[in-house]
Amino acid sequence: METPVAAPAPDARSGPPIAGEPMIGEPMVPPVRAASSTGAWTPPPPPAAPGPRGRARFGAGLVVGAAVTAAALGGYVVGQDSGDAPVADSAVVTDSVVDAPTGQAIDPVVTESSAIADLVAAARPSVVLVEQRTGGFGGSTGTGFVLSTDGYVVTNNHVVAGGDDTVVTFADGSTEAATIVAADPSRDLAVLQVARTDLQPLAVGDSDDLRLGDQLVAVGYALGLDGEPSVTSGILSARNRTITEPNGEQLVNLLQTDTAINPGNSGGPLLNMQGEVIGINTAIAGQAQNIGFAIAITPVMDVIAELREGNVPARALMGVTTQPSEGARGAEIVDIAESSGAAASSLRVGDVVTAVDDAAVTDPSSLGSAIARYQPGDEVTVTVDRNGTSVDVAVTLGTRPT
Secondary structure, three states: OOOOEEOOOOOOOOOOOOOOOOOOOOEOOOOOOEEOOEOEOOOOOOOOOOOOOOOOOOOOOEEEOOOEOHHHHOOOOOOOOOOOOOOOOOOOOOOOEEOOOOOOEEOOOOOHHHHHHHHHHHHHHHEEEEEEEEOOEEEEEEEEEEOOOOOEEEEOHHHHOOOOEEEEEOOOOOEEEEEEEEEEOOOOEEEEEEOOOOOOOOOEOOHHHOOOOOEEEEEEOHHHOOOOOEEEEEEEEEEEEEEEOOOOOEEEEEEEEOOOOOOOOOOOEEEOOOOOEEEEEEEEEOOOOOOEEEEEOHHHHHHHHHHHOOOOOOOEEOOEEEEEOOOOOOEEEEEEOOOOOOOOOOOOOOOEEEEEOOEEOOOHHHHHHHHOOOOOOOEEEEEEEEOOEEEEEEEEOEEOOO
16 A cells, blocks of 8 residues: 655646656655646646555646646636525624514624635735746746745745746735745745835744644635735645655645645645645645645744755755555655665664654654654654564664755
8 A cells, every 4th residue: 555645746837747756765655747737728637547445646647736827828717606605603694684574783793704805815915926937938927925024935946946037926016026045946945035125924823733624725826817816715634745746856744735726826825714824835636626735834944944044954864765564554664775874773674663753653754754854963763663562763864865
């Protein structure tokens, strides 16, 4: 059985999908392919034939949310909702309601929809359209959000990679040329800077406090459409997901949400109901419905701080390749890289990793998420199941190759 994995989609300028390979020292996951969006809309490929029973695997058709071109908008019909849904006790009421028998106005009810409208109104000045232009012509578009008053903006690396000029458009329609301060392809993050000192940053929340089922809101420039950003809402569906990008890099500590995320949303904020950023929208599953992925904000805040200073922090490496365990719940070691921290320890092929320090490991994806929280040189205690016996092993983490 294989761990559910998905891959962030490539940006609008990327070519045919490229299958990635698992990295030594990271959980072993199957390579995936991602659909691209270049000039004209390409529908997701047909669903794959059913495989053997067991855990589902996200494969071909995973789409990086991200960048779109103007031509990609051709042929689209934007639908419009019509009609009113019945109103239950906890349903939508946003204005004063007239009681039918008496004709007397009832006090307004604070509802989910009005709460979302309020937080979007507050967040909108901080959400920006990011355009990457090539040769003076239109290139790809995505979304970003303001990190600080002095001009720093966060987005996905795949939104800005490969172009010549980056332009940021603000909610009031004003535009500014942007400089890429630093970008980290391995984490799909980039920090931009514009020549402004009057920006309104978004508050940053704690993604570690999220609970399954929590309400979330995505704000971004879906499909690069002109005018206001698109707003969608949903819930937190799962935590600690791992996906594989087309270049083989793995993104860990991702949030899975059924909030609609479309091409153009990449790099934009995923908000909690306090209007705080708890994730960065990054990828969607092209062969499924209502499966999107966002980079959890809390584990990467230190990385963003380093990028803001122009530095790209190294990633820690334990030096093992793992697969889902057939027996004990965990990640079974199938290979140990030479000259790695794991090789210098007493870890063995066949050991099943069940914890790293106080973080439980249930599969290869959660092992990758656990290691991602450390820095090269950190010493961790790796708990393994070895032939039915629990063993603690000290491992000094190395540096992942770039």
